[in-house]
Amino acid sequence: MTDSEREFWRGMRALTMTTEGHEAFVGLDPGESETFLDLTRRNESGEDMNGSQLYLTLREKHEAARQAIVKGEAELDA
Numbered sequence: 029m030t031d032s033e034r035e036f037w038r039g040m041r042a043l044t045m046t047t048e049g050h051e052a053f054v055g056l057d058p059g060e061s062e063t064f065l066d067l068t069r070r071n072e073s074g075e076d077m078n079g080s081q082l083y084l085t086l087r088e089k090h091e092a093a094r095q096a097i098v099k100g101e102a103e104l105d106a
Contacts, residue, residue: 037053041054056090060089064087
């Protein structure tokens with residue numbers, strides 16, 4: 029992840045540090061986070077990933093966890 033991506037995602041309360049010290053998207057484990065980042069980059073570069081069930085599942089899982097943080101129902105970092 030680039031520094032500018034990291035800054036953007038942290039500002040969106042979308043990134044966390046796991047208890048093991050790994051950076052991950054909230055609600056996702058490190059492996060899921062790598063896949064989600066790749067699919068998100070592809071989507072943002074013009075490839076419509078909305079037809080990808082994996083992308084939609086990861087995005088939904090991540091966004092539910094992120095919304096809990098935004099609402100103050102969960103902590104950002106473990």
